[in-house]
Amino acid sequence: MDLGDTYEESDKLTIMPLNSGGLPDQLLYSDRDIVASLDHIDTIDFHQELEVNGIKFSAYHAGHVLGAAMFLIEIAGVKILYTGDFSRQEDRHLMCAEIPPIRPDVLITEATYGIHIHDKREEREARFTSLVHDIVTRGGRCLIPAFALGRAQELMLILDEYWDNHPELHDIPIYYASQLARKCMAVYQTYIYAMNERIRNQLANNNPFCFRHISNLKSIEHFDDSGPCVVMASPGMMQSGLSRELFENWCTDKRNGVIIAGYCVEGTLAKQILSLPTEVPTMSGQMLPLKCSVDYISFSAHTDYQQTSAFIRELKPSYVVLVHGEQNEMLRLCGALQREYEDDETCRLEIFTPKNCVPVNLRFRGEKVAKILGSLAHSAPKEGQTISGVLVKKNFAYHILTPGELPTYTELATTVVNQVISIPFTGSANLLKFHLALLAGSVETVSQKSDNVQYRVFDAINITWRPQQITMEWQSNPTSDMYADAVQNVILRAAMQGMPPRGLPHLIEPNKEQFRSALEVALQDAFGIDCLEEEIIKPDANHVIVHVDSHVAEVNLCDLSVSCKTNPRLEHILQVMVNRLNHCISAM
Template sequence: MAETPTLSVTMLGAGQEVGRSCCVLQYRGKTIVCDAGVHPAYSGMASLPFIDELDWSTVDALLITHFHLDHAAALTYITEKTNFRDGKGKVYMTHPTKALHKFMMQDYVRMGSSTSDALFSPLDMTMSLASIIPISAHQLITVCPGISFTPYHAGHVLGACMFLIDIYGLKILYTGDYSREEDRHLVKAEIPPIRPDVLIVESTFGVHTLEAREEKELRFTNLVHSIIRRNGHVLLPTFALGRAQELLLILDEYWRKHPDLHNIPIYYASGLARKCMAVYQTYIHTMNNNIRSRFAKRDNPFVFKHISNVPQTRGWEKKIAEGPPCVVLASPGFMQVGPSRELFELWAPDSRNGVIITGYSIEGTPARDIMTEPEDFVTLKGATIPRKLSVDDISFSAHVDYSQNAEFIETVKAQHVVLVHGEQAAMSRLRAAMTSRYKERDEDVKIHTPRNLETLRLSFRGERVAKAIGTLADAHPKTGDILSGLLVAKDYSYTLLDPRDLRDFAGLTTCTVTQRQKIILGVGWNLVKWHLEGMYGSIDEGLDKDGVPTMRVMGVVDVKYTAEHELTLEWESSSSNDMIADSTLALITGIDKSPASVKLTTNSHSHSHAHAHGEQSHPHADPDGKSSERIRIARLAMFLEAHFGEIEFHMPDADDDDHELGEDEHGASLLVRLDEAEAQISLVNLTVSSANDVLKKRVEAVLDMALTTISSLSEAFVSGTSDVADDAALSKDHVDAGAESMEETEDSEAILEVIA
């Protein structure tokens, strides 16, 4: 019985929680880790995934979906503080992700170095960056034998991707964070063209449905404008990268359309974002058509007209807080520390001010606590202050909501769905809703919600059996018989059937494509046949249904003499037939350049006679099959032609079809011309006659070499043939005997062909 392979899925983070995403996939001795983030609500070692539960030296590849800290910030700790480097594991992320990850980690290290909870040093971070392999969307990456993956656009943030992973044929789609809605600068997440066996998908919003983008933007800009009208300050806690760029595009456009707001400044309180803006402009080509078209018109969308960075001077927060109304986008989005937290504490006691939470807030962070609108708030220094500013929540989080997520899950059609990156309650509601949808359609799809450190084991049949049905099932094959047909796969069932049964059993149809290729014919029909036989063996020759002379090559390709000086190749297209047709075409188009196609010219009488009778002057294409003497003469002519150029061949009497060469003592001969001199070689006694003694001696010497070569190969010539130049008396019987011997000796034929 075949072993049943099992896929193990272990969540070291993001199992029934949002944060520290880290998913371990193990199958047939291979290990893939997807994402390595920290938990924003914790600090130090507590923020890391449960990394002690894995031997990191066994990891073959670590794939990072995007640069957000909850998906990538633990990478440095894993590469520099575990035994990851003891193995052969490699780290992969897209080019934009690597570029932005560098700045994110520099900022993360700077913030952590001021506390005792620092996980690693700036040097560790630099060393980790050097080990990252950047990749492009849609690029097929082979990690090692048995493991490959392809990244696809995931939306969410610049450079974010989902991974379609292939481990020994088992296909797993890991989405990371993704968005199915195209916004002002990002493309929406793609649906991979290949159906995976397992889908590991985020469940951040559970069954919650978000409002439409246009309505959300209108509500957001109206709310900002209303706070400004009441002479208040607007605080927008955002992360430095990601949704912040979307909000900047919205605000810059709104300010451009409202001149009354031009005196109200918009500040972007993030040095990190300022440094990263160059990266955004570098990867314009990865964004949507709106951004690309504006950039092509030299209208750079990321050069903002109404937005500026705050001056990086000490105490700027108080200066802005005490100044006139303004809008400030400040990081971090969860408001644990930093500019967003400091501005909130300064503005909280004033009811004219307002804070708008624009992203998803993780449980346990100040941003989530503020959404409950508490009356009091504890500052970072431990003091309690009143909270009077308004609190609103308009989510621009680039995650899928319930309808988008459900549609994606159903479109992907994986047999197993694993929900990750969602709080327990939201994840449970999504699982119940999806189970109900599948039950209504009577579809057997398994939905899993593993907790952290809970290993989910999914079994897949190692041996897949195909059932023969229809015509193929009529006869019972014996052991060793080969059964040929079409393999049709549906879900996990396989069926083998005859193509004729395809419509009845699968509802599909087949078609036959007939290909035709016309060729200009520059040689004789018989010469074409001779070359085809030499390459493919026997050739079926006859007439087609329209009476056109046809030769069939290997039973699949028809070569038709469709018109004077024209051939047509015709065949039913298939992978094997196309290869035969290609080789046939190459052979025919090269006939006139082939060394074996020696063009022997004749006098005008014999040449015109041959064409009048439909014959080919080439001796290898003699249609009556009695060509042994002509083969001998042709090869002798080839030898001479190699030394003297074109040789003329003269026949004694072209009107006598039964005439044998050599019966007339003044019969067949070869004529050699060199400049103004001529030499004639009698094919009866192989003597040379010429008025030019120099040419005569040269031809005799070449003829001597030719006959010596032929004699040594055929083993039938007399030992004195090397003396032809002296006595020139080789008898016709000896010549005929040599020809017969050459016909009987295949090796001699082959060697002479090479010499020719």
């Protein structure tokens, strides 16, 4: 019988119980799932920050077992501390759980022991060694059911030191009977520097995990069950395995004793014998008389009420989510914490005790901060300045940059869409230019030949006239597309109307003062009387200053150009208004 196989099978039965039919497809996960998960595991050191898809992880010592970690998780600025199993009490080899140097928004913590308070370490160690001493000196066998990792190593340190100080016990053997515990011992002997200062100081003389009075029991066949001894065997709750087998062999002898040294779940044999029944069931269903002594000493490396409460007081989270505990213990802990903190103005707690598979919904209002990158960051922004760019969100980070710099700072590629439209047109180039001038005000002649004339309007749309056809070209964007629609409508209207019978009318250059008066009326009608003030009109009378909300725009009466540095959209709206007003006055 291999103890490692027994423990492994016990673990599977505990973690992944089959349904009543024992169907494999009802397992929570399979061996294949475990192997597949290995490709998604990243290693992290304590106090190191690791970012995965915008979620930040930091690990802190939890003090539960060697290597146990609490994780601080930051998602979009919300900080969540998940303690897992933790202990704030330093023992013989482990440091206590750390207090992270931040205030988490959410604390997810265990409620294993509810409102119970552990004994002091010195008191429980003295009681433990006294019980073991009494059992073996009366000729009995001492069974200590223990999990392979964590408490087993703590108990072995205590027993090895006690045996060292009591020569009369040297002839009584101590065994730890677990293949997994044996493998764990190699890890403990290696990672001494991950333990507390006491263990590290002992290393100067000897490795404290190289025990002098404790040996490994490879299998039940190698066990000489002929006299007093101490055996630590897994599993800790005696639901199966070697600890259950030894218990069934020893429980009928009053000289023997069982010491339960850790947490017990309802429904397990370890929990059942604490009530000292007269009989106990065997694995085969038979009943055996319980004559051996049964004692309970909590060496559990789980936090108690005092540790949990002090931990919460240090961190002052807004929300506490209690997990890992029986319902009654969890509700007792919740009630005690609410009573303790109900009048504490510095620590307002909202506590949740969700059942398995029940989500907890929390709402957070955090500020979204965008970093400016590239050329937009070359100069410091000024108060009231509007910055235009592309807002890029990656995971939970925001950046603002120019469209042309997207390939530099992101994995995004930029493309340019050039639009080309051909429109049948039988009119002359002059007819086309006349209608374009009515729309845009200013028409730039790019090139002119007898059979090919190219115009440009709005500094964006190129129009090429050829006999019987007009071609429009522009770089597509929301503004240019809007201008292109207007130009296309003008061309179609000109094609339908043709040349006026009396020829093209002459466009009159408007009087500057006349134009200013008409513009002021139009602006006040569109944006309100307060948009224009006499004192902000420049003395040279060549400019009109327009205030719209917090933006300021300037209209040049000489070339009819509009400038607004803080709002390009307002600039376009005003430019269209100026052009249309100019067309109306020019045609009069």
